[in-house]
Every structure is written in C-alpha cells, then in structure tokens.
Amino acid sequence: MFKKIAFALMLGLASAGAQAETFDLNISSDAVRAALSGPLRFGETNGARYDAGYLYTDDQDARLNVGHLGLMVSGDAGARSANVDVGIGLRAAAIDQRGADGGAVSVGGEFDVRLPALNRLGLVGYVFYAPEVLAFGDIDTYLDAALTIDYEIIRNASVYAGYRQVRAGVDKASGSDLRDNSPIVGLRLHF
Secondary structure (H helix, E strand, C coil): CHHHHHHHHHHHHHHHCCCCCEEEEEECCCEEEEEEEEECCCCCCCCEEEEEEEEEECCCCCCEEEEEEEEEEEEECCCCCCEEEEEEEEEEEEEEECCEEEEEEEEEEEEEEECHHHCCEEEEEEEEEECHHHEEECEEEEEEEEEEEEEEEECCEEEEEEEEEEEEEECCCCCCCEEEEEEEEEEEEEC
16 A cells, blocks of 8 residues: 555656656665656746655565655755755655554755766765654654765766665664665666
8 A cells, every 4th residue: 555655646746747857766685766856846936846755675674665755945055166956855754664654754955066077976965864753653763864976877867876774763662773774776867
C-alpha cells in the first residue's frame, strides 16, 4: 500500500509540470532511491520548487521504506569564485518498516558547488533533520543526508558517487534505529 501511494504521488507530480524537472536515481548494495524535483509554477514566486522521492532498502535486518515530499526555495548563493546553488526548505517523510511506522517533518537544505574552470565536476549534497518534536507515530527523530561528487557527461545528464545516511529513531526500543548508511552511485537527468 505504502509503495503504491508513493509511486502515485511521484507520477502525479511528474505530470504537473513538464519542463525543468530533474530525475535522480541512485543505488547502493541494499537500497534504491528515486526522486523527482522541479520548479513550482504559481504566482510570481521565483526559486520555489518541489522534491518528491522514495527509498527502499532490502536489508534483511531492517527493510525500510521512506517516501518524501519537500518544498524548497533555491537560488544562487552569490559566491564570487564558484557557482554555488543553495536551497532551503522543509521535507515531510512517511517512514515504514516492519513493526514501526510514522513520519517526520524535517528542516534542511541542499547545495551544488561548481568551479568555473571545472564546471562539469561538482560537489552536491543535502541534509534534512527532524527532532522529536517534528516526528510522529513510532518515529522519534529523522535524518536524511548525502554528499556526492557529480560529473556532467553532457549538460543534461550526470553521474555521481558518494555516501548517503538515512536514520529514523524508533521510540519502541532504544538502539533499534532504522538505518541506511551506504556508499551510492547514481544518475541525474535534467529535462
């Protein structure tokens, strides 16, 4: 049920706007994550964008499903010697694992740093965190972070490698956090 809702949400967002979207797919040894992001088109708001994604882990000890939907404001950070795009916003996550489910509203941001001389090579990352006061259900805290090195093969397609950490603290028993900590490889397509 959870997977069907997350998939339907992503398809709905994909059909809502048909330009300047980014599809991101990454894998690790036990997990796969897909995300779709792009600009929100309403009023005169510039820089507003959405982010929707789904993470599935197949680790036998902790099968973890996390769907998220985020709203963010992004733009140029104004660095003189580098192209730095930064986004700040909120991300709501629905978390499901055998025996524990709930969610969180996390606060965080993302960045994409490129040096003009090496503009096809970039450092891309994000971090979103929800303390106990912003978590509900069986979830106490939530952290989703990644840091990657990105290479643009062509301007609208890049490959990357890095590290991702997803952690959801569970209130049922101490030491039973749900985790996905792993090196990742991925592909980003801009269309």
